[in-house]
Amino acid sequence: MAEPFLSIQHVRKSFGATTVVQDFNLDVEPGEFVSFLGPSGCGKTTVLRMVAGFEEPSAGKIVVGGKDITRLKPNQRNVGMVFQAYALFPNLTVAQNIAFGLKVAGMPKADADRRVAEMLDIIKLPQMGDRYPYQLSGGQQQRIALARAIAPKPKLLLLDEPLSALDAKVRVSLREEIRSIQKKLGITTIFVTHDQEEALSISDRIAVMYGGKAEQVGTPFEIYNRPATKFVANFVGTLNVLEGKVTDAASGKVQVDTQEVSLKGKLNGSKSGDTLSLALRPEAISLGRQPGHDASLSGEIAEVHFLGSVIRVRVGIGGNTVSLDTFNNPTTPPPAVGDKADISFSSGDMLVLH
Amino acid sequence: MKSGKFWAWVVFGIGTAYFFIPLLATFEFSLRMRRGVHSFDAYQVVLGDPRFQATFLYSVVAAIFTIILGVLVVVPAAYWIRLRLPQIRPVVEFITLLPLVIPAIVIVFGYIRMYGSNSPLPFLSSDLGASALLVIGYATLALPYMYRAVDTGLRTIDVRTLTEAAQILGAGWSTIIVRVILPNVLIAVLSGAFLTFAIVIGEFTMASLLNRPAFGPYLQNIGANRAYEPAALAIIAFAITWGCMSLIQILSRFAPKSANRPN
Numbered sequence: 001m002a003e004p005f006l007s008i009q010h011v012r013k014s015f016g017a018t019t020v021v022q023d024f025n026l027d028v029e030p031g032e033f034v035s036f037l038g039p040s041g042c043g044k045t046t047v048l049r050m051v052a053g054f055e056e057p058s059a060g061k062i063v064v065g066g067k068d069i070t071r072l073k074p075n076q077r078n079v080g081m082v083f084q085a086y087a088l089f090p091n092l093t094v095a096q097n098i099a100f101g102l103k104v105a106g107m108p109k110a111d112a113d114r115r116v117a118e119m120l121d122i123i124k125l126p127q128m129g130d131r132y133p134y135q136l137s138g139g140q141q142q143r144i145a146l147a148r149a150i151a152p153k154p155k156l157l158l159l160d161e162p163l164s165a166l167d168a169k170v171r172v173s174l175r176e177e178i179r180s181i182q183k184k185l186g187i188t189t190i191f192v193t194h195d196q197e198e199a200l201s202i203s204d205r206i207a208v209m210y211g212g213k214a215e216q217v218g219t220p221f222e223i224y225n226r227p228a229t230k231f232v233a234n235f236v237g238t239l240n241v242l243e244g245k246v247t248d249a250a251s252g253k254v255q256v257d258t259q260e261v262s263l264k265g266k267l268n269g270s271k272s273g274d275t276l277s278l279a280l281r282p283e284a285i286s287l288g289r290q291p292g293h294d295a296s297l298s299g300e301i302a303e304v305h306f307l308g309s310v311i312r313v314r315v316g317i318g319g320n321t322v323s324l325d326t327f328n329n330p331t332t333p334p335p336a337v338g339d340k341a342d343i344s345f346s347s348g349d350m351l352v353l354h
Numbered sequence: 355m356k357s358g359k360f361w362a363w364v365v366f367g368i369g370t371a372y373f374f375i376p377l378l379a380t381f382e383f384s385l386r387m388r389r390g391v392h393s394f395d396a397y398q399v400v401l402g403d404p405r406f407q408a409t410f411l412y413s414v415v416a417a418i419f420t421i422i423l424g425v426l427v428v429v430p431a432a433y434w435i436r437l438r439l440p441q442i443r444p445v446v447e448f449i450t451l452l453p454l455v456i457p458a459i460v461i462v463f464g465y466i467r468m469y470g471s472n473s474p475l476p477f478l479s480s481d482l483g484a485s486a487l488l489v490i491g492y493a494t495l496a497l498p499y500m501y502r503a504v505d506t507g508l509r510t511i512d513v514r515t516l517t518e519a520a521q522i523l524g525a526g527w528s529t530i531i532v533r534v535i536l537p538n539v540l541i542a543v544l545s546g547a548f549l550t551f552a553i554v555i556g557e558f559t560m561a562s563l564l565n566r567p568a569f570g571p572y573l574q575n576i577g578a579n580r581a582y583e584p585a586a587l588a589i590i591a592f593a594i595t596w597g598c599m600s601l602i603q604i605l606s607r608f609a610p611k612s613a614n615r616p617n
Contacts, residue, residue: 052522053521074518075526078524079522081519083515083518085512085515087519089516100523100525104529145519148523
């Protein structure tokens with residue numbers, strides 16, 4: 001791994017007796033796009049605000065480009081930030097908003113004007129310089145806020161849930177635009193979101209946070225397919241969780257309801273008699289026994305929802321219910337509620353949650 | 355419904371009459387200086403009086419300095435309370451209301467005792483010092499209006515996020531207040547300023563007890579010694595006050611629309 005550009009080391013933050021961030025560690029490479037993903041109150045925004053300088057860590061260190069910035073004021077950090085509420089200055093035009101940081105830095109007017117025009121081109125709003133924020137849509141305002149943040153060429157870009165106030169369609173297009181601008185400029189970026197789809201779609205790496213700690217840091221592929229904890233597995237994507245009991249740890253035999261499945265090589269550290277939570281993504285399960293699948297369970301169809309191209313089926317296996325999607329086949333009607341059914345999967349796709 | 359509307363108009367009519375009849379009577383009386391005809395002689399006399407011009411100019415200058423002092427004290431204070439100390443807001447609101455409860459005469463007697471020639475801060479030992487003390491006293495009297503106006507203005511913007519947005523772009527506190535906060539609460543500040551102006555122009559107690567040549571004591575003096583001129587002065591003072599109120603209304607139309615509440 002290259003020398004980290006941003007290094008958050010053993011950072012803790014308490015407000016009175018409440019600790020909201022505990023021993024948070026993260027190294028971010030230059031040009032990397034890292035998302036902090038987690039539910040409300042998990043501490044993701046607090047970490048971001050500590051990087052920005054709006055909150056001072058109770059313990060720990062934040063290093064950017066080899067320089068300890070932990071005690072620096074926000075205006076001394078050369079960091080850009082986009083806020084959820086846009087935070088454009090209502091009394092200034094779009095061009096004046098973008099030029100604000102440049103003017104504060106003492107850039108000559110001609111250079112600042114050139115930079116503003118360049119920024120307006122990057123965000124594809126070249127004609128909007130003379131407008132006031134109230135004359136723009138939410139999506140346009142947030143693009144201006146992005147241009148304003150990157151105009152002074154900050155070392156680091158912080159995005160605090162910048163898409164949450166926008167409607168779904170604008171959200172998707174703007175997130176792609178943010179990612180493409182970030183790649184083009186090569187700016188190291190931290191993106192805070194509670195929307196897993198957003199985080200999975202645009203990040204190089206994701207830090208999934210819960211209870212003030214990073215539960216797992218990894219690529220979107222790792223986070224989705226190899227969740228390290230039960231929380232990550234449940235929070236990211238849809239997951240079927242089956243309660244099981246280890247019957248023979250040596251040979252990897254686990255009992256689910258009254259049936260046995262073999263999970264060889266997956267039970268490291270478990271002993272016979274231990275209870276386990278086994279998790280499967282819906283897309284890893286097939287209705288009926290399929291070639292290539294080495295494990296199966298029998299149950300009864302509990303629910304069938306016809307959604308057009310997809311049929312969502314819920315299969316009851318003892319006290320557990322498994323949800324899976326199958327494609328609609330015009331020649332075969334969907335299964336009926338109450339039918340006996342087998343589900344099959346590859347034991348390699350089964351996640352053992354501790 | 356119809357009878358409700360009728361009674362509403364009756365109440366409105368009584369209220370209007372209660373307000374306007376004395377005003378019209380005063381105005382009509384101010385026009386009677388010349389026997390047998392209505393004329394503006396009283397206004398000519400008043401406006402041509404050098405003491406009127408001197409005292410009015412003194413009060414206008416005092417009002418301008420009071421507004422400057424009020425803005426310098428209230429805007430940063432109200433901003434800081436909203437940003438960092440919201441928990442002490444009720445206490446500050448109570449303090450700013452005190453000038454409405456404590457009579458001006460009590461305040462000015464306190465000043466005379468505190469800032470006499472034997473005091474470490476002998477404001478009253480010179481004309482300039484006494485005028486400065488008068489401005490400070492006026493700023494205190496105007497505090498309830500100025501603070502409320504500015505605080506209401508601050509409520510319409512997202513003070514914290516705008517401050518943070520400016521900070522992260524490299525701005526220091528003075529830049530934030532001058533370039534971000536003040537322009538966005540300018541209309542509110544102007545409202546407070548015009549209310550302050552209206553209070554200062556007619557104020558009598560403080561100016562009289564501090565022996566300052568202000569418009570208020572001049573009004574009182576004329577009122578005690580003349581017949582028609584006080585009525586003309588009352589109408590002039592009323593016009594000035596209402597002119598200020600109208601300016602607030604006109605200026606409020608130019609308030610910047612908030613960008614923090616997207617459509």
